[in-house]
Amino acid sequence: MALIGKTVDPDELGLDPRRLRRIDEHFARYVEAEKLPGFAVLVSRAGEVVHFTTHGSRDIAADLPIEADTVYRIYSMTKPITSVAAMMLYEEGRFDLSDPVSKYLPEFSDLRVFTGGSSVSPVTRPASEPLRLWHLLTHTSGLTYGFMYNHPVDAMYRSAGFEWGVPQGADLAECCSIWARLPLMFEPGSSWNYSHSTDVVGRVIEVLSSQSLDEFFNDRIFSQLGMAETGFYAREDQVDRLAALYLPDATSGRATASERMGQLATKAPRMLGGGGGLVSTIGDYHRFTQMLLNGGELDGVRLLGPRTLDYMTRNHLPGDHDVAYFGHPIGGEAEEGVGFGLGFSVVVNAAAMKVPASEGEFAWGGAASTAFWVDPLEELTVIFMTQLLPSTTYPIRRELRRLVYQSLVD
DSSP, X not given: OOOOOOBOOGGGGTBOHHHHHHHHHHXXXXXXXXXXXXXXXXXXXXXXXXXXXXXXXXXXXXXXXXXXXXXXEOXXXXXXXXXXXXXXXHHTTSOOTTSBGGGTOGGGSSOEEEEEEOSSSEEEEEOSSOOBHHHHHHTOSSOOOGGGOSSHHHHXXXXXXXXXXXXXXXXXXXXXHHHHHSOBSXXXXXXXXXXXXXXXXXXXXXXXXXXXXXXXXXXXIIHHHXXXXXXXSOOTTTXXXXXXXXXXXXXXXXXXXXXXXXXXXXXXXXXXXXXXXXXXXXXXXXXXXXXXXXXXXXXXXXXXXXXXXHHHTSOOSGGGOOHHHHEEOOTTTSOTTXXXXXXXXXXXXXXXXXXXXXXXXXXXXOTTSOEEEEETTTTEEEEEEOOBSOTTSSOHHHHHHHHHHTTBOO
């Protein structure tokens, strides 16, 4: 188990402990108002944990508290791990970012682009640009998610069985075959849209490595970083520590358990989703963020070269545009002042964000309101864990940024 470790005196690293307590006080009000079941937050600077706290319940009905070893569904916080895995293979010369995806997954050879009509009677044309691995890693592929409800192609994904899940019995290869038959929202590289792109990256990893995605993760990342609590489902020894999953009640807003969706994390999945399938603990994910802060290395184990990681965490959107200008932003995840790299959002203009941040800071979050960011300028990492779907319910991430940065006083 990756433990949190000793918390050092925040004053020694330029943070005011009284101001740090404002984080706890603020989010405790969410819990007392029954908007969140509970939460854990970890702030580290220069590799040292300066603030770690838990509050509330991992299971309200069972009266079980959030603890340091609570297991969470991290959903899209899986994406940075998959992106790191892919770039490890990139460093080995296994692919080029400009390679067509069809070189490894032939089903993506003859893609079509939606140009009009409806989800029932779409009008399409052949794509003029091949779908490339760079497009997948930057979410400029033209793929989408069924839960987005923004476009007729989203509805086509839902009709194909992709809305907070996949068609029953389908594995990752079968899902990729279905996505390849659906039209793209737009020409690859012409816009940004959050999507199943990273799931397709996961399938490319399987093909290139001749390993299943869980085997690759375990062999090349989790065992190397000491992330023994991270995997595609909660093992038997973890189930008692797995937090319940909650949705806001439509009338009262009260966090209400979703047993059906919650139980999915207790069984080994057939579809290994590199875009959102992992469970983890805050201690395990802290190991991952420290590797990122350290330029690809942790405790003598190097996963990536520092220049590769630097390349991944710069803005790759054309013209250095932000997502609000170049694509289809999703509230709380990508907004004004935020671009996108290879698997991470990247701050390009902190003033445009209207919340304190550092240019070059990179981040992402999960559907159940989890979040992390890494700020190389301040040598800062922050992780927030809870279990409330969807992540756009409350402005937790913006509030967390404000509260963390106001505590820096050096």
